Amino acid sequence: xxxxxxxxxxxxxxxxxxxxxxxxxxxxxxxxxxxxxxxxxxxxxxxxxxxxxxxxxxxxxxxxxxxxxxxxxxxxxxxxxxxxxxxxxxxxxxxxxxxxxxxxxxxxxxxxxxxxxxxxxxxxxxxxxxxxxxxxxxxxxxxxxxxxxxxxxxxxxxxxxxxxxxxxxxxxxxxxxxxxxxxxxxxxxxxxxxxxxxxxxxxxxxxxxxxxxxxxxxxxxxxxxxxxxxxxxxxxxxxxxxxxxxxxx
Amino acid sequence: xxxxxxxxxxxxxxxxxxxxxxxxxxxxxxxxxxxxxxxxxxxxxxxxxxxxxxxxxxxxxxxxxxxxxxxxxxxxxxxxxxxxxxxxxxxxxxxxxxxxxxxxxxxxxxxxxxxxxxxxxxxxxxxxxxxxxxxxxxxxxxxxxxxxxxxxxxxxxxxxxxxxxxxxxxxxxxxxxxxxxxxxxxxxxxxxxxxxxxxxxxxxxxxxxxxxxxxxxxxxxxxxxxxxxxxxxxxxxxxxxxxxxxxxxxxxxxxxxxxxxxxxxxxxxxxxxxxxxxxxxxxxxxxxxxxxxxxxxxxxxxx
Amino acid sequence: xxxxxxxxxxxxxxxxxxxxxxxxxxxxxxxxxxxxxxxxxxxxxxxxxxxxxxxxxxxxxxxxxxxxxxxxxxxxxxxxxxxxxxxxxxxxxxxxxxxxxxxxxxxxxxxxxxxxxxxxxxxxxxxxxxxxxxxxxxxxxxxxxxxxxxxxxxxxxxxxxxxxxxxxxxxxxxxxxxxxxxxxxxxxxxxxxxxxxxxxxxxxxxxxxxxxxxxxxxxxxxxxxxxxxxxxxxxxxxxxxxxxxxxxxxxxxxxxxxxxxxxxxxxxxxxxxxxxxxxxxxxxxxxxxxxxxxxxxxxxxxxxxxxxxxxxxxxxxxxxxxxxxxxxxxxxxxxxxxxxxxxxxxxxxxxxxxxxxxxxxxxxxxxx
Numbered sequence: 066x067x068x069x070x071x072x073x074x075x076x077x078x079x080x081x082x083x084x085x086x087x088x089x090x091x092x093x094x095x096x097x098x099x100x101x102x103x104x105x106x107x108x109x110x111x112x113x114x115x116x117x118x119x120x121x122x123x124x125x126x127x128x129x130x131x132x133x134x135x136x137x138x139x140x141x142x143x144x145x146x147x148x149x150x151x152x153x154x155x156x157x158x159x160x161x162x163x164x165x166x167x168x169x170x171x172x173x174x175x176x177x178x179x180x181x182x183x184x185x186x187x188x189x190x191x192x193x194x195x196x197x198x199x200x201x202x203x204x205x206x207x208x209x210x211x212x213x214x215x216x217x218x219x220x221x222x223x224x225x226x227x228x229x230x231x232x233x234x235x236x237x238x239x240x241x242x243x244x245x246x247x248x249x250x251x252x253x254x255x256x257x258x259x260x261x262x263x264x265x266x267x268x269x270x271x272x273x274x275x276x277x278x279x280x281x282x283x284x285x286x287x288x289x290x291x292x293x294x295x296x297x298x299x300x301x302x303x304x305x306x307x308x309x310x311x312x313x314x
Numbered sequence: 315x316x317x318x319x320x321x322x323x324x325x326x327x328x329x330x331x332x333x334x335x336x337x338x339x340x341x342x343x344x345x346x347x348x349x350x351x352x353x354x355x356x357x358x359x360x361x362x363x364x365x366x367x368x369x370x371x372x373x374x375x376x377x378x379x380x381x382x383x384x385x386x387x388x389x390x391x392x393x394x395x396x397x398x399x400x401x402x403x404x405x406x407x408x409x410x411x412x413x414x415x416x417x418x419x420x421x422x423x424x425x426x427x428x429x430x431x432x433x434x435x436x437x438x439x440x441x442x443x444x445x446x447x448x449x450x451x452x453x454x455x456x457x458x459x460x461x462x463x464x465x466x467x468x469x470x471x472x473x474x475x476x477x478x479x480x481x482x483x484x485x486x487x488x489x490x491x492x493x494x495x496x497x498x499x500x501x502x503x504x505x506x507x508x509x510x511x512x513x514x515x516x517x518x519x520x521x522x523x524x525x526x527x528x529x530x531x532x533x534x535x536x537x538x539x540x541x542x543x544x545x546x547x548x549x550x551x552x553x554x555x556x557x558x559x560x561x562x563x564x565x566x567x568x569x570x571x572x573x574x575x576x577x578x579x580x581x582x583x584x585x586x587x588x589x590x591x592x593x594x595x596x597x598x599x600x601x602x603x604x605x606x607x608x609x610x611x612x613x614x615x616x617x
Numbered sequence: 618x619x620x621x622x623x624x625x626x627x628x629x630x631x632x633x634x635x636x637x638x639x640x641x642x643x644x645x646x647x648x649x650x651x652x653x654x655x656x657x658x659x660x661x662x663x664x665x666x667x668x669x670x671x672x673x674x675x676x677x678x679x680x681x682x683x684x685x686x687x688x689x690x691x692x693x694x695x696x697x698x699x700x701x702x703x704x705x706x707x708x709x710x711x712x713x714x715x716x717x718x719x720x721x722x723x724x725x726x727x728x729x730x731x732x733x734x735x736x737x738x739x740x741x742x743x744x745x746x747x748x749x750x751x752x753x754x755x756x757x758x759x760x761x762x763x764x765x766x767x768x769x770x771x772x773x774x775x776x777x778x779x780x781x782x783x784x785x786x787x788x789x790x791x792x793x794x795x796x797x798x799x800x801x802x803x804x805x806x807x808x809x810x811x812x813x814x815x816x817x818x819x820x821x822x823x824x825x826x827x828x829x830x831x832x833x834x835x836x837x838x839x840x841x842x843x844x845x846x847x848x849x850x851x852x853x854x855x856x857x858x859x860x861x862x863x864x865x866x867x868x869x870x871x872x873x874x875x876x877x878x879x880x881x882x883x884x885x886x887x888x889x890x891x892x893x894x895x896x897x898x899x900x901x902x903x904x905x906x907x908x909x910x911x912x913x914x915x916x917x918x919x920x921x922x923x924x925x926x927x928x929x930x931x932x933x934x935x936x937x938x939x940x941x942x943x944x945x946x947x948x949x950x951x952x953x954x955x956x957x958x959x960x961x962x963x964x965x966x967x968x969x970x971x972x973x974x975x976x977x978x979x980x981x982x983x984x985x
Contacts, residue, residue: 422828
């Protein structure tokens with residue numbers, strides 16, 4: 066089945082002096098796919114993701130994100146992606162509504178769109194009663210769901226998620242993954258970086274980075290079968306134990 | 315022998331002028347030499363519980379003793395005999411590995427040499443970097459150094475608050491192996507974690523949610539208390555499959571679980587038929603701690 | 618004891634490994650002394666002046682000699698007519714000119730009055746004001762000396778109101794001021810930040826859950842800053858003696874002892890701030906806004922307390938730096954001994970004891 070590719074990466078390299086952060090990685094991500102991007106601390110995940118988000122310029126290689134070349138159109142890329150991380154995203158001292166309006170505003174939605182989005186998001190997330198509460202008073206799980214909704218408020222082609230579900234209770238966690246599934250069913254590509262392997266099990270395909278290179282790329286079940294492992298955790302341990310590089314920050 | 319006793323402990327804190335119960339009448343005991351985990355999501359009350367037991371904060375209600383000493387009146391005794399590793403790895407970033415360890419040894423009136431046998435296993439892995447500043451270590455190495463620092467005075471009880479948060483899978487695995495070896499040395503270990511999959515590595519676990527204990531038992535017993543038959547189902551298109559499952563009355567519950575959706579049904583035949591129609595893979599699976607946690611959470615809501 | 622020493626050593630590591638702290642600690646006093654020194658002293662030292670003295674009699678000569686002998690003025694030119702005056706000013710040869718009338722001596726002794734004209738280059742108004750004030754003051758002095766020997770006083774009309782700087786020496790004021798500011802900064806700001814940093818890093822939890830006594834933690838955290846303050850006191854004194862030619866008139870030991878007392882006051886304030894704050898930013902803000910500014914404004918260093926409205930005068934009594942500033946001026950400049958400043962020293966001492974008790978009481982053995 067041939068689907069549209071929204072991320073095309075070929076021999077992408079980023080070096081810092083002698084140190085090669087990301088070493089000639091090559092992969093494609095399809096439209097609507099949930100793509101897991103795994104690796105130990107210091108394996109080069111963050112470096113690679115920064116290049117794909119248009120935040121840092123590659124040393125060599127090619128990459129296009131949402132149809133835009135990372136060298137030529139980093140600004141266009143930023144307009145067409147969403148980003149959410151566990152650590153940062155929402156303003157804790159603004160209300161739910163103010164956060165939605167703010168982010169819709171900076172992503173260039175017009176007034177009526179903002180209005181419409183705000184009410185539909187509040188409705189979907191069952192936050193109507195909480196719309197004027199400060200974000201910091203919400204339970205963590207609600208915050209994360211809200212953060213995700215806001216990250217895709219401008220219907221980006223791709224949304225980057227950095228360890229999205231760490232630390233939330235199992236039920237909220239499932240609700241969160243349902244939201245991700247829904248976004249993916251609507252055609253948004255979901256790019257998840259994490260070092261928690263049970264998050265990886267939810268992805269359509271995962272890549273595992275070791276020492277700046279992609280060591281494996283397949284569906285979780287294929288990877289488990291190939292490495293004769295029971296869980297993604299085991300697969301990861303088999304691959305990542307080969308690492309030579311000392312994880313430095 | 316009981317090392318840690320928690321009896322009817324409650325802790326409140328105020329947030330936006332409303333009082334929130336961080337811990338709601340918690341009771342449990344931990345036996346000598348046990349590896350005991352408090353498992354729960356962020357905000358469940360794990361850190362409050364650990365801070366009460368390490369005498370850092372006071373509970374509003376209830377009694378807690380550690381090694382036979384009361385956490386309120388005899389806190390000085392407790393502080394002599396416990397090791398504590400708080401959520402963030404507490405290290406001086408601008409001191410070297412060795413300086414950090416030396417510092418902690420001295421404040422506990424001991425030296426690295428005196429208790430080297432206890433930390434040897436762990437410290438050997440970071441010893442090559444002993445002249446490196448702690449701030450320049452990777453997450454996994456910081457974690458090992460923080461553990462060494464907490465162990466350097468040979469505590470009888472070790473409190474580890476979310477030691478595996480933010481470190482990668484390999485470091486996590488190594489960390490649990492270290493804990494197992496420490497347990498063999500007779501140290502009682504209380505550890506908290508938000509990761510359900512770590513439960514199976516412990517002797518007993520307490521599942522904590524919103525300040526209440528959902529269950530305390532060995533991981534095996536908790537899983538065996540899951541009475542229903544649990545099915546896992548998988549097809550090409552997972553989201554439509556989930557929506558379809560939910561539209562059927564014979565499905566009692568369905569939720570995503572990794573590559574599969576986990577399903578509870580009251581009609582196995584219908585489910586088998588459904589799977590056939592959808593060209594989906596269907597199998598019976600053993601429940602995990604996470605499944606049990608979900609079931610327990612729902613029971614508590616219904617209570 | 619070993620615990621304590623190890624802790625102190627650790628504090629040294631923190632201080633020595635942070636270039637920013639080091640700069641604030643040692644750069645600060647030097648920078649302040651230099652800035653104040655250049656801004657306030659150099660321009661009024663040995664200012665070149667011209668004299669037009671058509672009378673050339675006993676009175677005018679003694680007065681000119683006295684002006685020339687002062688360290689503020691250096692008589693550069695003797696003019697013969699007022700015509701040259703403008704040229705000299707324009708060429709920047711002189712900053713001020715003093716013009717005597719004809720028959721100066723005669724008019725004093727016969728009419729008891731005389732007039733002297735002082736012309737200053739007001740393109741730099743500050744210097745001009747300072748210079749004319751100095752000159753007027755010297756004239757006043759000279760006149761007073763003359764009057765001592767006479768029943769009927771002379772009156773030379775040089776009525777001068779000293780708006781500021783009555784002692785006519787910049788360094789006299791700012792050295793004690795800089796000393797109180799630097800000590801406040803090093804002791805209060807740095808200690809409060811150093812303690813709060815332990816909280817921010819989560820280290821306080823670990824330290825509390827150890828057999829360490831709170832008093833050990835506090836002492837170990839403050840001792841390094843006490844020593845650093847001592848270094849600062851000495852370096853400021855050395856700078857003022859050798860770079861600013863400001864000798865220490867009184868007992869140097871008394872000065873250092875009382876400076877250490879003030880350092881301890883500031884340290885206790887620092888501990889107090891750290892016990893009520895949880896982040897370095899807040900600690901810094903409180904130290905700067907709550908302590909540094911009052912020190913600057915209400916210690917008498919920038920603005921004379923006598924000229925303040927009464928409520929501010931009363932509030933200024935609560936500022937430890939006010940008392941310290943007074944003490945330093947008395948010992949260093951006036952050369953007074955303990956018998957003249959025991960009252961102020963006692964006030965400072967009781968403030969210190971009070972703050973120390975409160976800050977140790979406030980220090981928590983738990984997190985909340």
